[in-house]
Amino acid sequence: MTSKDIYLSFSLAPIIGPKRLRDLLKVTKTTDKAWSATALDFKKIGLSGESFGKFAKFRGEFDVKTYLIKLKQKGVEIVTQEDTDYPDLLKKIDSPPIVLFTKGNKKLLNEKSIAVVGSRKTTSYGREVTQMLVSDLVRANIVITSGLALGVDSVAHRSALENRGATIAVLGSGVDCCTPGENQGLYNEILKNNGLIISEYPLGAIPTKGSFPARNRIIAGISQAILVTEARENSGALITANEAVKQGKKIFAVPGSIVSVQSKGTIELLKGDAILVSTASDVLDELNLKSVGLSTKSSFGNLNLSKEEKKIVEALESENLSVDEVVSQVKIPIKKLILILSELEMRGLIVSSGGKFGLKM
Structure with a gap:
């Protein structure tokens, strides 16, 4: 068995999770010896003879080659902590997944x-603030990560795709199972548009009560920061935020109405250490990511643009604008402006989302 095969096998084995495998490797020193562990080795990491018996039974019965064939048939790849594709940020959390099952663009x-x-x-x-912030973040070449749940997660993924950006969905089930089922179309769109679906759970795994909090640590783990756009007091998004705090990452939150139950969670975050956000620049500046991919006038210097097209492009350099806002800046009659905007959009130079236009970089 290769080291990768052993990591895959451990990820499917009973009793052994990320923390216990880490402890076992400290005892055995190598993956080969960990897979050949004895009852004494298990005792050294605080596990009983009964636990060893369950593991030994699995070890004797599991056929890793057969499982690898199943993965290939479903278009699923695995990434272990020894692989260069394994996220550097994720390695730094307290209990990084033994294996990531991936479907799509693992880069x-x-x-x-x-x-x-x-x-x-x-x-x-x-929905509106999520669309607005995501559209501007993807213009800065930021990958949008979320959990494919209904609500904000779905809006975030869709907004990234609508703006031709990249998005990662982290599941609390196997990567071959879209949960919730209502998002099957979105799941397919993510894969169709060079996005990525990941999970630490094996093929066919269905969500349990504990799988979503565990999933949230991965969402936080692969991200530079967490942005909560709208959340109730008991929202699972707050679990993700707490995971980010444990990992030493910054939390951003959008202020909402003090009389809306849908904003109670974000208000509580803002009472703590969360950073208030009203534009994507608030996030990018705080993380020193402003220079990554943001548009500059020189980016369009080699394009054959008319004088009016250049005016529109320059107006959209700093922020997304509605048609009325563009009219007020460029002083082009609205009927003509709409035709030019349509032409620029067809040429792939601008995108529209949430009633506003922005540059596509």
């Missing part, structure tokens, strides 16, 4: 990423 795992999370039930305000 995204080490790109600059921000987790955008929130409640499953959203208001029109929550």
Whole structure:
């Protein structure tokens, strides 16, 4: 068995999780010896003879080659902590997954990423601010990470795709199982558009009560920071935020109405150490990511743009604008402006989202 095979086998074995494997490797020193561990080795890490018996039974019955064939048939790859694709940030958390099961573009795992999370039930305000912030973040070449849940997660993933950005969905189930089922279309769109689906759970695994908090540590773990756009007082997004705090990462939150139950969670975060956000620049500046991929006038110097097109592009350099806002800046008649905007969008130079236009970089 290769080292990768052994990591995969441990990820599926009973009794052994990330922390126990780490302890076992301290005792045995190598993956080969860990897989051949004895009852005495298990005793050294605080596990009983009964626990060893369950592990030994699995070890004797499990056929890793057969499982690898199943993974290949489903288009699933694995990434272990020894692989260069394994996220550097994730290695630093307290209990990094033994294996990541991946479907899609695994190169995204080490790109600059921000987790955008929130409640499953959203208001029109929550949806609008999520769309606005995500559209501007992807313009800065930031990968959007979330959990494929209903509500803010779905809006974040969709907004990234609509703006031709990259997105990672972290599941609390196996990567071959879309949960919730209502998001099967979104799941497919993520894969179709060079995105990534990941999980630490094996093929066919269905969510349990504990799988979502565990999933949230991965969302936080692969991201530079967490952005909570709208959250109730008991939202699971707050668990993700707490995980980020444990990992020493910054929390950003969008202020909402003090009379809305949908904003109670974000208000509580802002009473603590969360940083108030009203624009994507608040996040990018705080993380020193402003220079990554943001548009500059020189970016369009080699394009054959008319004088009016250049005016529009320059107006959209600093922020996304509505049609009325563009009109007020460039002084082009609205009917003509709409035609030019449509042409620029067809050429792939600008994108529209949430009633506003922005540059596509």
